[in-house]
Amino acid sequence: MRPTIGLLLVFLVASCGVFRNTSPAPKREFRGVWIATVANIDWPKDPNAPWETQQEEFIRILDFYKNLNFNAVIVQVRTAGDAFYPTDLAPWSRYLTGKEGKAPTTTDPLEWMVKTSHEKGMEFHAWLNPYRATMSLDTVSLAEEHDLKKHPEWMLPYGNKYYYNPGLPEVQEKLTAIMEEIVLNYPVDAIHFDDYFYPYKISGEKFNDSTAFREYARPGQSIDDWRRSNVDSLVKKIHVAIKKHKPWVQFGISPFGVWKNKDTDPRGSDTKAGQTTYEDLYADPLLWMEQGWIDYLIPQVYWSMDYEPASHRKIVSWWSENKSTANLYIGNGAYKVKNNPDKAWDQKDELRQQVEFARNSGGIQGNAYFSAKSLMNAEKEVVNTFEKGLYPLPALTPVSPLSSSFPAVTPDLLEYSISGGSVDFTISPAEAANWDYALVYKARKKNAKLPADPKNLLAKIRINEDNRFQLTGDLIRNRKKIFVSFLDRYGKESHPIFLHLDQSRQHDSKR
CATH class of the missing domain: 3.20.20.80 (Glycosidases)
Structure with missing residues (x-):
C-alpha cells in the first residue's frame, strides 16, 4: 500500500462478500x-x-x-x-x-x-x-x-x-x-x-x-x-x-x-x-x-x-x-x-x-x-x-450473477480535509473511476471482526467525476472513527477501511 496523508488505515480481515445478518432484513435486497x-x-x-x-x-x-x-x-x-x-x-x-x-x-x-x-x-x-x-x-x-x-x-x-x-x-x-x-x-x-x-x-x-x-x-x-x-x-x-x-x-x-x-x-x-x-x-x-x-x-x-x-x-x-x-x-x-x-x-x-x-x-x-x-x-x-x-435499515442491491468475477478493489490512497465540520475525501489511483459510491459506517470498535453492518450505515454517497465525495457535518456529528467502503460499478463492496479522523486538522479545504 502506498502511504496515506495523515490517515490511519486499518483493513478488516473479513472478505467483502461475506455478511452475517444481524438485522431483520438482509444487507443486500x-x-x-x-x-x-x-x-x-x-x-x-x-x-x-x-x-x-x-x-x-x-x-x-x-x-x-x-x-x-x-x-x-x-x-x-x-x-x-x-x-x-x-x-x-x-x-x-x-x-x-x-x-x-x-x-x-x-x-x-x-x-x-x-x-x-x-x-x-x-x-x-x-x-x-x-x-x-x-x-x-x-x-x-x-x-x-x-x-x-x-x-x-x-x-x-x-x-x-x-x-x-x-x-x-x-x-x-x-x-x-x-x-x-x-x-x-x-x-x-x-x-x-x-x-x-x-x-x-x-x-x-x-x-x-x-x-x-x-x-x-x-x-x-x-x-x-x-x-x-x-x-x-x-x-x-x-x-x-x-x-x-x-x-x-x-x-x-x-x-x-x-x-x-x-x-x-x-x-x-x-x-x-x-x-x-x-x-x-x-x-x-x-x-x-x-x-x-x-x-x-x-x-x-x-x-x-x-x-x-x-x-x-x-x-x-x-x-x-x-x-x-x-x-x-x-x-x-x-x-x-x-x-x-x-x-x-x-x-x-x-x-x-x-x-x-x-x-x-x-x-x-x-x-x-x-x-x-x-x-x-x-x-x-x-x-x-x-x-x-x-425496511427499518438500508440495504444494498444484489450483485448480478452476470457481473465480472473479480472482487472490488479497495483504493490504496485516501485523503481527506475537514472544513466547517464536513469531511471532503479524495480517492485514487485512476482506477477510482470504477467506483460509484462510498459507504460510510459508524465504527463502534476499531478491531471489529464483522464487515460493516447496515445498522451502522451513516451514508451512501455518490463519488463524483473528480473521485471526490463529502461527508457533511450533519452526518459526521464530530465523529472521530468511521469505516469507509466502496461500491464498484457492478455493486460489489470493497473491504471496509478504518479511519481515525483528526479533528484538529480543520482547515479551508480549498487551500
Missing part, C-alpha cells in the same frame, strides 16, 4: 418502485406544468421512498413510441410536455433524473415499452417523427392500440438501437422491460402478423414458436448490445406472473390464470434466464397470498424453484391495497406477508412495487409496515 409516466399515472402529474414543478414532484417521490429505505427506482422513459429524453429515434412524449414532439424547456430530463436519483443513493432503471406504439387508434395527434408516421409498414392495429410487429427484422434493429443509445449516453444502472411483449389477447380479435410469418418463419415452425423466437431474438440482441458497451449495466424484465398453468404443462404453476406469459404473450423468461440474457427477473405477482385462481404463495414458490442464472425479485401489486374486490387486500399486513414469504422462499432477493403513488397515497398504517417493520 432489491427494494424497487415503478414510476409510471404513461397517462401520467405517477409522474409528472401535469404534463403542462413548468419543469421546475415536475422536478419538485420527482424529488418528492425519491425522498418518500428513500426515507423508507428503498434503493432503486424503475422510471418509464418510453411509453408508446415516444421518449423522455432528446433523441432522433422517437418524438418527445406528450406525457412530459403535453403535446407529442414538443420539446421541454429543460435540455435533458433523463440526465437530470438519473443524476438526482444517484445523489439520493438510489439506482436508476430505465423502463421502456418496446412494442407498444400508441395508446389509441387516433393517429392525428402523433408527431411526424413517430414511427407510425415514418414506417406504417412496421405497425399492426390490435384492440384500441397500434403495435410494432415483433416479427420484422427492421423493428428489432430499431428497438435495439433505442436501448443502445440510452446505455451509451446515460449512466443508467439498468434497462428494464415490463410485461408488454405481444399484446394480451382480446377475444374475437386477431393479431394479423401472418404476412411476416410467411416471410420469416423457418420451415415447419408454428406461428406460436415463431412469435416466441422473435421476442427471444430481441432480448438476446439487447443483452449483447448492453454488455458490449457497459457490462456493468443490467438488463431486467418484469413478465406477467404466470409462466404456464399446470393443466397445460406439468412444469407450470398450480394456477388457473386466464392468460400466461408463455402461451399468450409469447415470452419465455425461463429461457432468458437459462441462456444468461438477463441480469434479473421481476415476475408481476399481483394477487393476494391465497387468491384461489392464482395464489401469490404458490406463484412465488414456483418462481423460486425455477430460478436459474438471474437474480429473482417479486413484483407486488401495491395499487390493490384497500382498492380491490379481493378482500384480502383490505388487510394492512397483506404486503408484509408477501415480502416475508419471498424472503423465506430461498431464491428471492427482493421486491418491486407498482406503482409509486400507491404507497404515497396509502394509509399511514400501511406505510408503517415498511418504515418500522420490513
Whole structure:
C-alpha cells in the first residue's frame, strides 16, 4: 500500500462478500418502485406544468421512498413510441410536455433524473415499452417523427392500440438501437422491460402478423414458436448490445406472473390464470434466464397470498424453484391495497406477508412495487409496515450473477480535509473511476471482526467525476472513527477501511 496523508488505515480481515445478518432484513435486497409516466399515472402529474414543478414532484417521490429505505427506482422513459429524453429515434412524449414532439424547456430530463436519483443513493432503471406504439387508434395527434408516421409498414392495429410487429427484422434493429443509445449516453444502472411483449389477447380479435410469418418463419415452425423466437431474438440482441458497451449495466424484465398453468404443462404453476406469459404473450423468461440474457427477473405477482385462481404463495414458490442464472425479485401489486374486490387486500399486513414469504422462499432477493403513488397515497398504517417493520435499515442491491468475477478493489490512497465540520475525501489511483459510491459506517470498535453492518450505515454517497465525495457535518456529528467502503460499478463492496479522523486538522479545504 502506498502511504496515506495523515490517515490511519486499518483493513478488516473479513472478505467483502461475506455478511452475517444481524438485522431483520438482509444487507443486500432489491427494494424497487415503478414510476409510471404513461397517462401520467405517477409522474409528472401535469404534463403542462413548468419543469421546475415536475422536478419538485420527482424529488418528492425519491425522498418518500428513500426515507423508507428503498434503493432503486424503475422510471418509464418510453411509453408508446415516444421518449423522455432528446433523441432522433422517437418524438418527445406528450406525457412530459403535453403535446407529442414538443420539446421541454429543460435540455435533458433523463440526465437530470438519473443524476438526482444517484445523489439520493438510489439506482436508476430505465423502463421502456418496446412494442407498444400508441395508446389509441387516433393517429392525428402523433408527431411526424413517430414511427407510425415514418414506417406504417412496421405497425399492426390490435384492440384500441397500434403495435410494432415483433416479427420484422427492421423493428428489432430499431428497438435495439433505442436501448443502445440510452446505455451509451446515460449512466443508467439498468434497462428494464415490463410485461408488454405481444399484446394480451382480446377475444374475437386477431393479431394479423401472418404476412411476416410467411416471410420469416423457418420451415415447419408454428406461428406460436415463431412469435416466441422473435421476442427471444430481441432480448438476446439487447443483452449483447448492453454488455458490449457497459457490462456493468443490467438488463431486467418484469413478465406477467404466470409462466404456464399446470393443466397445460406439468412444469407450470398450480394456477388457473386466464392468460400466461408463455402461451399468450409469447415470452419465455425461463429461457432468458437459462441462456444468461438477463441480469434479473421481476415476475408481476399481483394477487393476494391465497387468491384461489392464482395464489401469490404458490406463484412465488414456483418462481423460486425455477430460478436459474438471474437474480429473482417479486413484483407486488401495491395499487390493490384497500382498492380491490379481493378482500384480502383490505388487510394492512397483506404486503408484509408477501415480502416475508419471498424472503423465506430461498431464491428471492427482493421486491418491486407498482406503482409509486400507491404507497404515497396509502394509509399511514400501511406505510408503517415498511418504515418500522420490513425496511427499518438500508440495504444494498444484489450483485448480478452476470457481473465480472473479480472482487472490488479497495483504493490504496485516501485523503481527506475537514472544513466547517464536513469531511471532503479524495480517492485514487485512476482506477477510482470504477467506483460509484462510498459507504460510510459508524465504527463502534476499531478491531471489529464483522464487515460493516447496515445498522451502522451513516451514508451512501455518490463519488463524483473528480473521485471526490463529502461527508457533511450533519452526518459526521464530530465523529472521530468511521469505516469507509466502496461500491464498484457492478455493486460489489470493497473491504471496509478504518479511519481515525483528526479533528484538529480543520482547515479551508480549498487551500
